[in-house]
Amino acid sequence: MFEQIVFWSLAALTLGSALCVVLMRNTVHSSLFLGLSLAGVAGLYGSLGADFLFAAQIMVYVSGIAVLIMFAVMLLGRASDLHLRQVNDRWMAALLVCGVSAVGLCKVAASFRLAFATTPTKPGTHALGRLFLGEYLLPFELVSLVLLAALLGAVFFTHSEKA
């Protein structure tokens, strides 16, 4: 019972915020709703028992990426933009596409109707740590390289000629 309430409210939060992200005229509002949506996703992680993932989501996405996007929005936006329509002319086609895809995706989802969680959750940090520094060591290191590359790339792109 409790579980259901938690799930549905988190789901509603996530999806509702996501809708607002894509429908808001005001891009700043959009970015704020993005943060909310990401937080809802974190809650969903928690309800799934992925505690480290929950923490990582909050730390990286909500307080990192969402904030970054907010910075970008405010840097690049103009006051005049805040009243403009942000949805282009294709929204009907896009709706159609999404609707058609929804049919397929929901059918797949429905095929797992009877899959219940049988074992209780357990903290996974320890296991994740062993995995990252054991079997997935190489991808772990590569991801750090990716981040480094991204960092360097960002610096390179934003480097101004005049400076």
Place this chain on the structure above:
Amino acid sequence: MTLAHYLAVGSGLFLIGVFGALTRRNIIGILMSVELMFNAANINLAAFDRFLHPGGVAGQSLALFVIAVAAAEVVVGLALLLAIYRNADTVYAEDFNLLKG
């Protein structure tokens, strides 16, 4: 809650993200929609991991990798966006038509 619920949430989030990617005029809006799609995939991963692999954390580890790469991607994307904005002085996708013709 069955797996179907979580998958449904994930699908819904993904489709909202698709809608946003197709319809937002602002490039940052498109970027935000892409983030939504990433998260939807992550939800799926975590759900599958919980319901079909009890005791295992492979799904969660993959989800972590996705988070890391998504972060990198957002960084690079925003940097690119800044660079473009400096040149074109606009953030609307319909104005970027250098591929025209």
Place this chain on the structure above:
Amino acid sequence: MLEHAYLIPLIPFAASLIMFFGAKEDPHSPAPWIGVGAMLISLGLSVSVLLAFLGGAATYERNWHWFSFATTMGGKHFVHDMPIGVLIDGGAALVSVVVCFVSSLVQIYSIAYMHDDKRYKRYFCFVSFFTAAMLGLVLSSNLLVTFACWELMGLTSYLLIGFWFEREGPCEAQKKAFMTTKLGDSGLYLALLFLYSLAGSFQISQLGQFFSMGYAPAAVAAVIALGILVGAAGKSAQFPLFIWLPDAMQGPTPGSALIHAATMVAAGIYVVARLYFVFLAAPDVMALAAWVGCITAFMAAAMALVSYDIKGVLAFSTISQLGFMMCALGAGGYTAALFHLTTHAFFKALLFLGAGCVIHAVHTNDMREMGGLWTKLPVTFWTMLAACCAIAGLPLFSGSYSKDMILAYVWEFSKPMFWVMLGTALMTAFYMFRLIFLTFTGKDRDHEKFHHAHEAPGLMTVPLVLLVIPTIVSGLALNGVIFKLAPKPVLHFQTAAAHEVPADAHAAPAPAPAEAHAEAPAAQHHGDEHHQEGHLPPFLHYLLWVLVPASIAFSFFLYRGPKYPVADALKSALAPAFTLLERRWYMDDLFNVLVRVSDRVAALCFWVDANVVDRVFVDGWGLVMRVFAHLSDLFDALFVDRTVDGFGGLTNDVGVGLRSFVKDGQVQEYLMYAAIAFSLAATLILTR
């Protein structure tokens, strides 16, 4: 000697080749003596062969292998052999002696006659070659070789007639001779084809057996006989193909003596005699041959009556005598024809050579410019007189024996024909003595020519004298043995019927042999039933004895003096008849018309070919093809090109259309397409 008989034609042939390639062209070269020598050797061989036959030898045949060919008919394999060789019987031996004798004397004569000619050597090559071909024809056992020699004689005749080809006359004459004889040759060729397809062999002996056994159907035998008759008519100048012989006098006189008097023209008669078994199997064609001969003899004698050209009269007389021979063959007088062939060869050669001497003396052919030459050309006169007596048929001369024998057979065959032939014989006597009287007797008509006339050199007069001997003697000599030498062939399958005929023949001339014929005792020694056939009933014999001198006297009466008023009066009185004869019975005009007609036909055929065949079929087909090509082009342009262009255009349109999707450069649009693809995939794959 018989086994060496095959050399008889080969020696003159070799001589002609030696002279042609070995000697150079020199009017005074001694090369002709090679030809003369070769001819004398062949003469010696032929005489020995003839003596063998007189001694009672049987028909001799010897063959060598020439070629074979294999055919397959009806699944069976046949091999046809074509041998080449000699087939000699009494008649062949006799004729070969005649040919060799006359040819050698003619060549000796020609050495003097042609001695300043610029193609001296070539003349002798032609004469030797001609004689070799004639001997080949006489002696050959294979009809193909006979035909080849026949054609070769036509060739050499052409070459000799047109010997002086710088002048127009000889050229036209040689062409006419060749064409006319060629027309006849086609008949002979057809006959040969029929013979081979009927009997499967060209060997005369085998064909003789074939016909003798009666294997030849009467109709086919008639066709073959007709073909042979046509060939003989061409070669031996029978009606209607005699037009070439008078014109052939354009050639050198000794050549005419050899070819157109003694030997070549006799080839037709000889071949008919050689293939007599075919005629015996086709009695209708034999009768036709007799009538053809009769008509020829009469027409030619008539033409000779009005001719003033000395060689022309001799030419017509040759045609007439050939007519006699053909008539004899047709009437069943095989032996008589060969007898007359022999005697005719001698006296006609003598007459021609004598005429050559006369022409050599007065340098003209026209008898109206001659006269009184007997004082100036005594040898020529006496020898030609002897020959004229022979041809007229005066008793004791050779011609009378052979001619009487012919008349005897004709009397048995058909009475009307006999009276025509009798008239012809009287005409012969008339015009031949007319020739003598106009040329040699009376006063000269052209003083200039008479003054310069002189007797011919020895080389020319000696052959004349040598020829007089057989002219007088051959009749007497051969009369006894001719039936032994050349008995008439008999077809075995007709023997049953033939046995009755001699019985009838016995009855009619039975009194005749008892009469005052010197040869009668000799005749009774031979029990041959044929022997009785060759004698005239006595009353006809006496009739001839009266009529012939009468016609000679008539001729003397008309032509003895330098002027001949009675003859001219007759001529103006009977002017249309004279015109007919002078125009040679309009035969030349007839042939000219035929030639023109065939020319027109050829032009018509050409017109048809050029305008109908070419236009309708060839050009028409071309037009059809062009139309078809245009249609193809149209089809190509309309359908094929359009299809190709359509594909190209389609591809272009598809490309342009697809490009229209992406031409704006809107990234979200591209993303939309990806999303559409994803959605379709999602629905189609995931909802399976």
